[in-house]
Amino acid sequence: MSAYFLDSTPVVRLALENPLMGARYPREGEILAVIDSGYEGFALIPENVFKGLHLHQLAPQRRQLILADGSTRKSTGTYAKLISEGLDLHLDGFVETFEAVEEMTIGVEFLRHVRLELDYCTGRIEVSRCP
Amino acid sequence: MGTLTIVLKDETEEMLRRIVEQLYGSSRGSLSEVIDKAVRSYIARLEASGSPKSVVFRAFKGDKLVSEANDLDGLAGALRERGVDPRGLRIVSSNVVRSVARAGVRARRQ
Numbered sequence: 001m002s003a004y005f006l007d008s009t010p011v012v013r014l015a016l017e018n019p020l021m022g023a024r025y026p027r028e029g030e031i032l033a034v035i036d037s038g039y040e041g042f043a044l045i046p047e048n049v050f051k052g053l054h055l056h057q058l059a060p061q062r063r064q065l066i067l068a069d070g071s072t073r074k075s076t077g078t079y080a081k082l083i084s085e086g087l088d089l090h091l092d093g094f095v096e097t098f099e100a101v102e103e104m105t106i107g108v109e110f111l112r113h114v115r116l117e118l119d120y121c122t123g124r125i126e127v128s129r130c131p
Numbered sequence: 132m133g134t135l136t137i138v139l140k141d142e143t144e145e146m147l148r149r150i151v152e153q154l155y156g157s158s159r160g161s162l163s164e165v166i167d168k169a170v171r172s173y174i175a176r177l178e179a180s181g182s183p184k185s186v187v188f189r190a191f192k193g194d195k196l197v198s199e200a201n202d203l204d205g206l207a208g209a210l211r212e213r214g215v216d217p218r219g220l221r222i223v224s225s226n227v228v229r230s231v232a233r234a235g236v237r238a239r240r241q
Contacts (some may be wrong), residue, residue: 017203019203019204019207020203020206020207020217020220021217036235038236039232039233039234039238040235041232044234044237057218058218058219059191059222061221063229063230063231063232064230064232065232065238066231066232067234067239068234068235068236068239073234078222079188079203079222079224081203092186092202092203094224094228098238100238101238102239103237105238131177
C-alpha cells in the first residue's frame, strides 16, 4: 500500500531524486511523507535529506514560510523529483528545507497533480495522477 | 454541430442516463446537452490545472541560460550531453515559486 493513514494522518510512500546530480533518497525503497493540505508548497524535507540529495550543491532559492503560529522562517530550495512507484507518480517540483524540519511533508503544489480521496470511514486513501 | 460515436463503460452510461433523466427528464437532445457541458467542464479543469508538458525547467549559470527542458530528467540529459557540471547551477521553473507560502501545521519552530 503506497498511501494510508498512520494514526489518522494521511501518509504516502515516496522516494526523492535529484536527476541533475544522479542522487536518490533513500537509495533503496521509499520513505513516508505526510500529506498536509495546509502546506502550500510541493515538498518540505529535513536538511539531512536535502543534503543527501546534493541539492545544496545547486544554487539555492530562498523564500519565506509562514508557520502555524504566525512566525516566519526562510527556506532554502531547488527542484527535485518525487517518485512513488506504487502510485506510478513521477513529479518534478520545488523541494525546500529549513533547520527545524524533521519529517517529509508534501503539500498543495504536489496535490495539484493528483486526485486524492481520503475516506476516514473505511480508513482508505486513493491517490491517482490527474488525467 | 458534430456527431460523434463513442463507447462508454456500462457503469458510466448508467450514471449518465440517470443524471440526464434527473435534470431534463426524457426531452430530446438532453443527452447531448449534458455530455457537451461535461466535456467543456473537464477541458476547462485540465487547462486550469496546467499541462505538465507546458512546464519548462531552465538551468542558469550566473545569468546565462545553459539549457532547458520540459522535465528534470530531460534537463539532466541535456546538461550531460553538453558536458556541463550541474554544481552551482540555478534551476528555474516556468511555474514560478511564490516568495511567501504557508508551511502548514506540521512545520514547527526549533
